[in-house]
Amino acid sequence: xxxxxxxxxxxxxxxxxxxxxxxxxxxxxxxxxxxxxxxxxxxxxxxxxxxxxxxxxxxxxxxxxxxxxxxxxxxxxxxxxxxxxxxxxxxxxxxxxxxxxxxxxxxxxxxxxxxxxxxxxxxxxxxxxxxxxxxxxxx
Amino acid sequence: xxxxxxxxxxxxxxxxxxxxxxxxxxxxxxxxxxxxxxxxxxxxxxxxxxxxxxxxxxxxxxxxxxxxxxxxxxxxxxxxxxxxxxxxxxxxxxxxxxxxxxxxxxxxxxxxxxxxxxxxxxxxxxxxxxxxxxxxxxxxxxxxxxxxxxxxxxxxxxxxxxxxxxxxxxxxxxxxxxxxxxxxxxxxxxxxxxxxxxxxxxxxxxxxxxxxxxxxxxxxxxxxxxxxxxxxxxxxxxxxxxxxxxxxxxxxxxxxxxxxxxxxxxxxxxxxxxxxxxxxxxxxxxxxxxxxxxxxxxxxxxxxxxxxxxxxxxxxxxxxxxxxxxxxxxxxxxxxxxxxxxxxxxxxxxxxxxxxxxxxxxxxxxxxxxxxxxxxxxxxxxxxxxxxxxxxxxxxxxx
Numbered sequence: 343x344x345x346x347x348x349x350x351x352x353x354x355x356x357x358x359x360x361x362x363x364x365x366x367x368x369x370x371x372x373x374x375x376x377x378x379x380x381x382x383x384x385x386x387x388x389x390x391x392x393x394x395x396x397x398x399x400x401x402x403x404x405x406x407x408x409x410x411x412x413x414x415x416x417x418x419x420x421x422x423x424x425x426x427x428x429x430x431x432x433x434x435x436x437x438x439x440x441x442x443x444x445x446x447x448x449x450x451x452x453x454x455x456x457x458x459x460x461x462x463x464x465x466x467x468x469x470x471x472x473x474x475x476x477x478x479x480x481x
Numbered sequence: 482x483x484x485x486x487x488x489x490x491x492x493x494x495x496x497x498x499x500x501x502x503x504x505x506x507x508x509x510x511x512x513x514x515x516x517x518x519x520x521x522x523x524x525x526x527x528x529x530x531x532x533x534x535x536x537x538x539x540x541x542x543x544x545x546x547x548x549x550x551x552x553x554x555x556x557x558x559x560x561x562x563x564x565x566x567x568x569x570x571x572x573x574x575x576x577x578x579x580x581x582x583x584x585x586x587x588x589x590x591x592x593x594x595x596x597x598x599x600x601x602x603x604x605x606x607x608x609x610x611x612x613x614x615x616x617x618x619x620x621x622x623x624x625x626x627x628x629x630x631x632x633x634x635x636x637x638x639x640x641x642x643x644x645x646x647x648x649x650x651x652x653x654x655x656x657x658x659x660x661x662x663x664x665x666x667x668x669x670x671x672x673x674x675x676x677x678x679x680x681x682x683x684x685x686x687x688x689x690x691x692x693x694x695x696x697x698x699x700x701x702x703x704x705x706x707x708x709x710x711x712x713x714x715x716x717x718x719x720x721x722x723x724x725x726x727x728x729x730x731x732x733x734x735x736x737x738x739x740x741x742x743x744x745x746x747x748x749x750x751x752x753x754x755x756x757x758x759x760x761x762x763x764x765x766x767x768x769x770x771x772x773x774x775x776x777x778x779x780x781x782x783x784x785x786x787x788x789x790x791x792x793x794x795x796x797x798x799x800x801x802x803x804x805x806x807x808x809x810x811x812x813x814x815x816x817x818x819x820x821x822x823x824x825x826x827x828x829x830x831x832x833x834x835x836x837x838x839x840x841x842x843x844x845x846x847x848x849x850x851x852x853x854x855x856x857x858x859x860x861x862x863x864x865x866x867x868x869x870x871x872x873x874x875x876x877x878x879x880x
Contacts, residue, residue, distance in 0.1 A: 383644040383684065392646045392682075393588050393639040405836045419685060419740050421774045423833035430879045431612035434516060434549065435605040436561055436582065436592060437637065 366466035367412050369478040371398055372454050380477045385417050388461065391438035398461045401450060402441040409447060413463045416480045515548040517878045518610045526869035530860040531847050532620055533569060534871055541568035543617065547608055557584055565608055571661045577630055590637040599650060599678060600626050600693050601733050602748055611877040614779050614831055616843035619766035620858040621783035621825050622750050627660045631674055646682040662856045671695040685740045693731040701725060704758065707810065719811055722792040727755030744770045758818060760787045781827040787854065788820040819852030823859050837879045845871040
């Protein structure tokens with residue numbers, strides 16, 4: 343029994359940091375200003391259609407995507423259902439529309455590279471091309 | 482009626498599927514979207530009605546279908562139209578929105594045309610049940626705005642200040658349509674309708690305050706004729722009281738908090754009318770909820786306190802039979818406008834079954850005082866003891 347416990351603890355210690363690394367999210371933009379950095383609230387506002395003094399257009403991943411789930415939890419701080427009902431309210435009061443969604447990280451990355459001002463979120467492990475700037479990282 | 486709604490839903494579904502497939506490629510300048518509610522309700526009391534529900538199972542009180550088309554002409558200019566079909570015959574189906582939006586930059590938005598009035602937090606999204614946790618909005622507050630659209634201009638300006646999100650909104654216009662009170666349809670005009678509201682958000686907190694006003698003119702021939710008669714006899718104070726017209730004012734304050742696990746929503750509103758036949762209404766609700774995705778459970782308490790400045794009869798009794806008749810008629814009219822107080826306590830659950838479909842179940846415990854004006858959510862059909870429970874199930878859909 344003790345052996346199992348020791349094995350379990352070892353596995354847990356070994357696996358946790360790697361899981362943590364995989365759970366980190368970066369916010370990446372196609373911007374000419376390479377020194378631009380945002381804080382969590384600015385990122386939240388940007389992806390919830392709020393005002394920001396920069397000319398950036400947020401894009402998103404679909405609701406079932408794991409990176410989106412992490413982004414909702416760590417940055418927005420709301421459940422997916424609350425985010426969906428927020429966007430329903432915004433759309434049907436004519437205020438703003440939800441960010442355009444891309445089917446996966448790869449297609450999001452392609453769009454970011456080709457569109458100035460576009461900003462999206464990706465898992466930290468992904469290799470970020472030179473054209474893009476990491477604005478914010480959350481672990 | 483239900484069959485019509487069902488048929489419309491099927492048509493919309495097929496059309497949504499085709500448009501969403503089209504949207505996947507490039508953003509289309511023309512976009513269609515919509516919202517639907519199918520709500521079933523039952524009130525456990527045969528002597529009353531609440532939000533139109535009575536002692537039989539009905540589906541045609543709050544069920545509706547809304548369709549919206551947005552056409553983007555350029556980066557700055559877009560057109561929006563929205564039609565809503567109600568199953569409730571108290572509300573007239575048709576065009577709710579038709580406006581042009583001018584967005585010169587990401588901070589400013591100006592809308593011109595027919596739009597919804599943002600009196601309170603949910604006034605402009607009343608029909609989009611998917612957008613709020615409750616099945617039925619707390620009626621003690623949301624019952625008190627008699628008209629929901631206006632023709633005019635609305636401007637919205639948003640900016641940030643040290644991570645605070647600040648939003649100002651102002652509107653100006655007019656309303657000219659029928660309003661429904663106690664199964665009467667009254668021709669109503671509101672001119673000089675204007676309002677301002679401001680909201681600030683910081684982290685998960687949001688505060689909103691608003692003020693609105695308008696000059697209301699309701700066509701009420703009987704009251705006008707009787708007032709003229711009183712004035713001929715010199716009872717001008719009583720004659721003046723018999724008036725629903727004049728300045729109408731709306732005030733609102735709300736505080737909301739929400740995070741991954743909890744939400745707290747509260748709203749206090751006040752409405753005052755200058756004319757005697759227009760009541761002053763103070764109302765509020767407070768609601769707390771717990772999220773365990775994909776479910777949300779909540780409790781809510783709302784209260785409405787409606788009072789008239791009843792003006793005592795100045796017509797002397799016992800002088801002549803004519804004056805007695807006049808006085809009795811005046812007192813009879815006073816009785817038709819009783820102060821009215823009601824409370825609604827809710828418990829409910831929302832299940833986000835799909836990303837765009839939610840199922841809800843809600844129980845509302847209704848409490849009303851003896852006098853019920855029958856102009857609002859609670860109606861006394863005769864012999865109502867002031868206590869009833871409304872059971873509701875509903876499906877909310879956006880597409």
